[in-house]
Amino acid sequence: MKEKIEEQFLKLKDTSELMIDLAYSALLYDNKEIAKEVLELEGVVDKLNYKIQRAAFSLSLEDQNVNKALAMIRLAYSIEAIADAAMEIADVVLRDIEPHPIFKMSVMDSDVIIAKTPVKKSSYLANKTLGQSHLMTETGMWVIAVNRGKTWIYGPDENTKIKSGDVLFARGPREGEKEFLKLTKGK
Amino acid sequence: MKEKIEEQFLKLKDTSELMIDLAYSALLYDNKEIAKEVLELEGVVDKLNYKIQRAAFSLSLEDQNVNKALAMIRLAYSIEAIADAAMEIADVVLRDIEPHPIFKMSVMDSDVIIAKTPVKKSSYLANKTLGQSHLMTETGMWVIAVNRGKTWIYGPDENTKIKSGDVLFARGPREGEKEFLKLTKGK
Numbered sequence: 455m456k457e458k459i460e461e462q463f464l465k466l467k468d469t470s471e472l473m474i475d476l477a478y479s480a481l482l483y484d485n486k487e488i489a490k491e492v493l494e495l496e497g498v499v500d501k502l503n504y505k506i507q508r509a510a511f512s513l514s515l516e517d518q519n520v521n522k523a524l525a526m527i528r529l530a531y532s533i534e535a536i537a538d539a540a541m542e543i544a545d546v547v548l549r550d551i552e553p554h555p556i557f558k559m560s561v562m563d564s565d566v567i568i569a570k571t572p573v574k575k576s577s578y579l580a581n582k583t584l585g586q587s588h589l590m591t592e593t594g595m596w597v598i599a600v601n602r603g604k605t606w607i608y609g610p611d612e613n614t615k616i617k618s619g620d621v622l623f624a625r626g627p628r629e630g631e632k633e634f635l636k637l638t639k640g641k
Numbered sequence: 642m643k644e645k646i647e648e649q650f651l652k653l654k655d656t657s658e659l660m661i662d663l664a665y666s667a668l669l670y671d672n673k674e675i676a677k678e679v680l681e682l683e684g685v686v687d688k689l690n691y692k693i694q695r696a697a698f699s700l701s702l703e704d705q706n707v708n709k710a711l712a713m714i715r716l717a718y719s720i721e722a723i724a725d726a727a728m729e730i731a732d733v734v735l736r737d738i739e740p741h742p743i744f745k746m747s748v749m750d751s752d753v754i755i756a757k758t759p760v761k762k763s764s765y766l767a768n769k770t771l772g773q774s775h776l777m778t779e780t781g782m783w784v785i786a787v788n789r790g791k792t793w794i795y796g797p798d799e800n801t802k803i804k805s806g807d808v809l810f811a812r813g814p815r816e817g818e819k820e821f822l823k824l825t826k827g828k
Contacts, residue, residue: 463747471661471753474723478654481716513743525738529668532729536661539722542715551712556700560650565798566658566783590781590814596753611752627777 459509463530466502469495470533472609473540475598479568479623480547482558488599488623491608492544499537506530568625569595569634575618576640585612587637595626595634646696650717653689656682657720659796660727662785666755666810667734669745675786675810678795679731686724693717755812756782756821762805763827772799774824782813782821 473495480489507527514523561568573579579587590596600607600614601621607614616622624634660682667676694714701710748755760766766774777783787794787801788808794801803809811821 460743460747460750463744464750467665467748468751468753474658521738525733526744528733529730529744532726532733535726535729536723539719539726542719542722546712546715546719551708556647557650557713557716560647561654563647563651564655566655588816591817591820592778594777594781594783594813596781596814627783629775630778633778 459506459513462502462506462509463526466499466506466530466533468609469499469502470537470540472598473499473537474543475568475625476608477540477543477547478561479570479598479625480544482561482568483570483623484547484552486548487601487606488608489544489547491599491606492540493548495608496537496541499534503530503534565628566625567628567631568598568623569631570621570623571635571638573616573618573620573622574639577616577618578637578641579616579622580618581615583613583615584610587616589624589634589637590626593626593633593637594630595624597622597624599623646693646700649689649693649696650713653686653693653717653720655796656686656689657723657727659785660686660724661730662755662783662812663795664727664730665748666757666785666812667731669748669755670757670810671734671739673735674788674793675795676731676734678786678793679727680735682795683724683728686721690717690721752815753812754815754818755785755810756818757808757810758822758825760803760805760807760809760825761827764803764805765824765828766803766809767805768802770800770802771797774803776811776821776824777813780813780820780824781817782811784809784811786810 473492476488477492479485480492507530510523510526514520584597597610600610602617622638626634660679663675664679666672667679694717697710697713701707771784784797787797789804809825813821
């Protein structure tokens with residue numbers, strides 16, 4: 455039981471953070487597919503929160519500590535609130551209300567940017583998993599979505615293999631972008 | 642005017658993201674000082690949101706586009722909701738309700754972790770600015786707070802100089818942590 459709730463908390467946190475990154479990506483690149491995924495993920499978060507609440511009750515019976523259980527429920531709600539905010543951001547994209555260009559300009563000016571780029575045949579990344587590529591530790595860029603033709607991989611992990619032709623959406627420091635773009639083109 | 646609102650949006654987004662990272666740091670390391678800073682930053686976010694709302698109105702008069710202005714106001718509210726969620730997480734720390742250890746365990750298990758470590762005299766980072774150290778592009782780790790004796794620097798930038806004895810809180814990929822810890826000790 456403990457192991458399971460631990461996994462659920464982890465998934466809740468990771469999903470909420472992915473949703474924020476995806477929501478900003480959808481906004482920056484006017485991408486409704488990504489925005490729809492944010493809405494899908496909200497459903498996942500909702501179910502996780504429910505499971506955590508139930509598990510918190512079971513734990514409180516086990517160790518006779520109501521306060522700890524209530525703190526967990528509260529944390530789960532707070533994290534779900536982050537997911538909800540991401541959904542609202544994505545909703546702006548789905549409603550076809552283009553926000554003032556100033557918003558995009560300001561996000562593009564951030565120290566943390568979201569890059570979008572295709573992977574060339576000659577790319578160092580082609581046919582490597584994200585783990586093998588050491589992309590994050592080499593450039594600081596974190597791939598949040600991979601678009602392969604009509605399919606999408608959201609929140610890829612170290613085992614996700616990158617292929618030439620993939621379009622990568624990645625979040626990271628402005629100074630890491632140049633190196634990242636180089637790697638998607640060649641060595 | 643346009644430039645100013647752009648800066649405010651940027652600051653709103655960056656501050657809300659910093660607040661999330663700080664809130665999790667406060668939780669992981671039972672640190673009330675960091676938790677208090679999250680509450681302080683909520684005040685900053687609140688003021689920024691108000692300014693953006695007023696600016697959105699002015700812009701709508703300039704370009705006669707109410708929809709764009711409303712979308713901006715909506716976005717600013719969504720981003721403030723992220724900040725509010727961070728505040729709730731920090732509040733758990735301030736209320737001295739220690740959540741179930743399972744929560745910490747799950748955050749520590751994430752692909753994205755928050756490390757805390759002192760900078761040794763022999764460290765490669767000592768007496769370098771964060772920009773000079775290329776820490777983010779070399780390890781993927783992003784410094785979110787610096788604790789120097791009784792003072793704190795939250796959300797340091799590339800011009801922040803790291804000194805030996807500083808305690809760094811940094812967010813990044815699990816695989817980047819080892820390299821980061823090495824750099825805080827020596828070359």
